[in-house]
Amino acid sequence: MELYQLRCFVAAAAQLHFGRAAQHLQMLPSALGRQIRLLEEDLGTRLFARTTRAVSLTEDGTTLLRDARAILAKVEAVESHLRNRSLSNQWINLSSLSVILKYFYLFVIFPASQYSC
Numbered sequence: 001m002e003l004y005q006l007r008c009f010v011a012a013a014a015q016l017h018f019g020r021a022a023q024h025l026q027m028l029p030s031a032l033g034r035q036i037r038l039l040e041e042d043l044g045t046r047l048f049a050r051t052t053r054a055v056s057l058t059e060d061g062t063t064l065l066r067d068a069r070a071i072l073a074k075v076e077a078v079e080s081h082l083r084n085r086s087l088s089n090q091w092i093n094l095s096s097l098s099v100i101l102k103y104f105y106l107f108v109i110f111p112a113s114q115y116s117c
Helices: 003-015 018-024 029-043 059-109
Strands: 048-050 055-057
Touching (some): 003 029, 003 059, 018 029
């Protein structure tokens, strides 16, 4: 089971329409169907009941949908936290760089000896 497959599954389960879900994910419906089939094979269960007219979730599909949403929410929270830490560290590095450049400018480019009286 991969996160990409879970994202595909959640989109298809939310839409209950493979074409609209694929469009939302900017992929071909056949590619979405393949990801769902791979997920079903990996889990050893059918997640959708498909007919020519309708798509619905099986009992296992309903259970996975609840769990997949929680998993994806947790993954997104971790990604967001780490990105924010990274941005915070970059800000600290940039502010440190500005201090270093200021002193470089004052003491290297315009040394104090030029201003002695």
